[in-house]
Amino acid sequence: MEKVVYSPRHVRPKFRRKKRFDWAALFIWGLLIGIFMLFMTLGGIYGVFNYYMHDLPSIAPLESYEPKAVTKIYAADGSLISELFEERRTPIKFDKMPSELSQAVLAIEDKHFYEHPGVYTNSIIKATLENIRAGRVVRGASTITQQLARTLFLSREQNYSRKIREALLALEIEHAYTKNEILELYLNQYYFGFGVYGVEAASVLYFNKHASEMTLAECALLAGMLKRPNVYSPMNDIAKAKKRRDLVLNEMLRDGRVTEIQYKEAIDTPVHPVYRKRKKSMAPYFAEYVRSYLTKKYGDELFRAGYKVYTTLDPKLQRFAEIAVENTLVKFETDYKSRFKPTREEYVKQFFDTPPEGSLTPYLQGAFICIDAKTGYVRALVGGRSFEESNWNRATQSKRQVGSAFKPIVYATAIDNGFTPADVMLDAPIEQKWGDDIWKPTNYDNEWHGAVTLRHALNKSINIIAIKLLGELGRSMGKNENEFMSGGARQVIDYARRMGISAQLDPYPALALGSAGISLIEMVSAYSTFANNGIRVEPIFIAKVVDRDGRVIEQNAVRKNDALTPQASYVMTSMLESAVNHGTGRNVRKKGFDRPCAGKTGTTNDYSDAWFIGFTPQYVAGSWVGFDKMRSMGRGMVGGSIALPIWAEFMINAHKDLPVQNFAELTEGISHAVICERSGFLAGPYCDRSREEIFVKGTEPIRSCDIHLTPMATQEEDFWHYTPSKGREIHNELEF
Template identity: 30%
Template structure:
């Protein structure tokens, strides 16, 4: 009995000492333990995602790729695989598994190695959120205490959800949702048992046993996971065998981008970083919805690419990227590195393996793909693609390739395919709807932007041909000379003064230079042709230079600059001389499009914006754009109320003079009070875009911009004339559009800006090197009959991009011919004199006038004017 008592006493003492030891250890580490309450509101580091207005993913920013998933949305087989592999008794223990601890202790005592950590899923959560991964006893003790606290704080499901979303699984993937996307490019619920088991095995060593880094070790680990699932009864033997037999298919998948619009995405990223800071923007799971419509954006991108390809092709072929071999050995004339000495060429064709290795080293650029010429026949060639396939390159796909000499000179058209290509040429090709085409990376630059003229929302924006080559956003950063794109703004100031669309402006040469400039400057028309005085409508529609200069002289440079700044242009970019009338000012495509928006929206200055709303990681809206709206009805209602209030105040003062109660008169009952303007307009005053021109002037300019495309007169009667953008009419074939060309000296910048129902867009084409001219082209017998030749210009160089974009963007959009604003009238005028006409023939037409400005005199005769203009101007001045 004494021995029994001693044993009992020893056990009691051991328990007491054990408890005391545990208590002592807890008291020692307790001050250093983090507060696990933060797990209730944990913010997982989730990347920022940028979406189009219609919900298509455009980009993702952040080092850690994470797609949070809820516990109830995780496939049962994934949960079974995780539990079977990591913690089979997870739903039974209280955070620490005694059996696992005992097993790890036995291994440590017998081998002296920490081969098994005995970590439960709860302990791994504690380590992942609060501790390091170093294998020390003190870390393990902290892990145990934190796990016990976590089990008291959270349910098992909540703990497992944290584990599934927090664990690092290799290749920047955090959580099972991101791992499914990274390794298989699928959502978690789309994975097979074999793929789920692969992911479930990754927490052990995510950087070394993933299917990308080491497929053999990954397969071995998957076998272990499936075996454990079979042992615990989570899968049947048949499921186990079928999954084990599956090949390792994992490969790297980037973020599943649905709309590749990097210039827009970068603008959104800049906005977020400026608003929230770099770290929060990249890690707090913001979802940024832009104003961009995915369909409209794709149309703009395609229009820009097709246009720069067309420009590049008509200026000639600059040769292959590289010559890999040639029939007669020689020196490679093309050195792709740019600084290494040229190497001797082999006369032996490269092997199939060598060619594929070379092609694999070259990344595609937009829709351009590298290829190697294998065979050249009389009128076609055969090329090898990166996947080893051989494709035909037809004569129609390569006969454009006459030699490029300079931007203004091209060599002769080829007679055979051998005039363009040779076996061993490394070239670019692109696939069109009709055929495979020989291609080259364009050197010319371009930009296109489209806005909603009612509120300034960016509908599409393309800042250049390829973001990978240049992140320079030409829409918002490139300030280029405007050319004749400035003329609608100059004429709008004149129409606000005393001009009408029927006012005659002298179209004779200017031989009296403005002495205030200190230089002799004689602006010329382009082409250098002059006529009798022309009406304002025709002068703007045909972009007559001397008429624009005389209009500027009439209104004054100071008034013109004031008006241009009201349209949103930077005063510092507007020269104080007469070249302003011809577009020597500089501006970005964004500011040009924004200025043009005032013509179709009734005369208001909206502010372009690209972020529609921002949601946090819980889907709650934390930012909502509140753009200023162009609302003529609201301004009219507000103006009416102000006039009523002013009239009421004046009446009250008069009433007081005869002894009445002025206070009572000025504050009448609700029955007699002026109607509140906000009963007619739901927008607060601060949400109204400010007016810059009257709705009447806006309509007059807008209608004249339609004449830029459709011209005027009657061709059958000999009075017809073209506007500078007549090519747009041939393609788009609707009368509710309008626009303006712009070309600077020596064709360094070309523009086209215009509107359609619910949209205003600007296209620009030029070289980033401002000293380089866009040049000119000669006739190519293999090009289409409607090919563009001679000097590049706004209508011929930028216009085609605008035409293609608007033609596609407006398909299915009903025609919208807006009614006349109040205060406009029509009168039949004589085309020659601009005076009233009694004749109802081709010598006259109805014209719009602001009420009170219409002519009062009748023309003496109905003489017919002859067309004097049929082609687009080539230069600015």
């Protein structure tokens, strides 16, 4: 039998029993790996946390955080004059915000605001997955707290680093503040388009009402604007604004934040933002003066501190002043069109109603100031005809020659040093040599009036007498007429300083004629001395400044300075009353102002500047007219014809509702006597021109007139050649 050989593949393999799987070891290894991975993750999280916490901004400033707020400037009656701000914002407390507003914001921005600790995990996961799929940041998941953290402390760049910092800050904020406090910060901080921040400013802009008065539809509209205020603003696109508002309302209904009835009423409300016509700024020159002062004192803080600045401005008087200036200048531009080219109307039309902004204008300009006679409170200020066309403040910044309006300061110096309204001086041609030059001053009318009293000389604004007074005042201060003049001028300068004039004043004879450049506000302040029995009141623009917490941080009391004796001031007021009633200021009466008042005109060489400064027992005011670039207004354009009408029109309106008040009588240190107007001595029985005169006690005449000794006295000849002595030497014939 043949032997069969089997190959290995035919050999039946020997069965081996499999080993049992070690589940316990797998579990242990898995557990160890899990623990390792957990620690690695926690370590990574801790490392990331430490990394970002290292340079994370501190939220400590929130403890004293005050959002940038508008500083508001108010008139004396509480009406708003102007606002100063970096961001137009008026912060309000959470309890002043309507509940519908917070509900609308939560419905569209953060439904789980009251549930999460600052970050909402579900939203983060969804946003992360979407962003991974897109390969870039396409969706955010920021809660209201995160948005607040970003706005206050971080940039708006889209990256994961910023998002991590944002989340960490949000957690810190939630730990430190209540939910309502966070909402208050958020709603006061966010931008709502057109330069406004916070819900209060937004409500005023879009609805012309306070936030507390907003309806549900209005609350939903603002809530919808938070995401993209410029896109969803009703002032840019009403259709988009309505669509976004309706989305907010739908979300509120779905969340159960409003009822069906509330929803239907709100959804049917049309979107009609209030387009308020831009109001012309009240008293822009006044407001700019106040802003400049505040900026120098408080710096940039002024524009974000939310101060309330209470000024002294009276809006009614301000309107009177602005109308008086424009009415008068338009009338002169119309009546003398060939002189005043271009007129303001022509200038504006030349630039299609939008003239270029600048400091100076080519047309006729004017300025006006009124202050309270007793307090110095600035009640009205006009710095020019249009702040938009020229922001140069001609009432406070311009220093122009004041002409004869300066003469009362010369006369006040004389009266306070023993001169009297009855003193007689000779108005005749004079010459004075200064170096190689010979000065030959003349009077406005180029006429000579002979021997005149000081009262008459001031009434008629006689130049020669004002110049001679300088020499008389300085007669004890030198050896020749030039030294007399310089000495007298220095004495007048001293009185001018006491009366509030800080401009440069040179000790030359021309000082008596108002050759110095002085601002209108300084001149008005100086004349307040006469209205206050010798006490000057400094002009005050700001009564007080209050911070956002109601603390008074600045308060300005009335500031008074002794400048003249009460007796000298009383005499000067009487002399300036005569200037209005019988002198160069008599147009005040022709214009219809019949109240007790006093004042003085001023006109400079070639009719380039015209002034009138005057006062009543209630107000001191001044007006100026001229061109910015000095040029003649033409013959006859004197203070009494072109500047005085502004003053008169204003005063008529300003005193309509005030009781008639006389200047206070002064008896102490004052005496009265009937004098001869030709000699200045006590009037005799044959004096044809006599009047009762007032004197500082001790300066009244003690001699009787010795010109009119008989009824047939040749008065005219004696009038020209008489030189009074009156117990002290008066040098009417100065030797030049």
